[in-house]
Amino acid sequence: MASTSPESALDTNGALPAAGHPGPVPPPVAPPSAIPPAAPPPSPVMPGVVALGSIWTAVLLISVFSPDFVSGSQQEHIPLIAIGTWIWGAVSSGYILTTFTKSRSWPDAASLWRNVSRVVAVVWAAATLVSIFVPRVETGSDPTRIPLAAIIAPIAATVVTKIFCQFFTEMARPQPPAGVG
Secondary structure (H helix, E strand, O other): OOOOOHHHHOOOOOOOOOOOOOOOOOOOOOOHHHOOOOOOOOOOHHHHHHHHHHHHHHHHHHHHHOOOEEEOOOOEEEOHHHHHHHHHHHHHHHHHHHHHHHHOOOOOHHHHHHHHHHHHHHHHHHHHHHHHHOOOEEEOOOOEEEOHHHHHHHHHHHHHHHHHHHHHHHHHOOOOOOOOO
């Protein structure tokens, strides 16, 4: 004898069958207006701003906190690093902006810029630490103190910035279809 309990009226999925329909009831379908639009592709502008910000933050910290060049019998302090570091920051910013303008229409530009901004931030943070904390070279009987690491670090950071900008530009450049060109 068949059971007439309400639980026996449920199908195998636990849903009540529709009137005149022996199978399970399909789930309701959302109208197209209720479906949220796809998210726009991420913009490479923010990572570019991070890259430029990390360069100029490093330039500011190096200029303010790196040791002075001290020379002569009067022990004159010359802020050699503060005078020259901004030039290397400007050159590095030019590399970043050039890479940005070359790659702004590429489909992989967002991932390119996330990587570029990470590398630039690490390189310039390292240059900042080296410029501030590595001791100066002392020479002569009137100790001339040369902040050699503070002179070289921003130049090295600029060279590494250029190399990585070229590397990422070549890696992310759209490739022509096979058989073309």
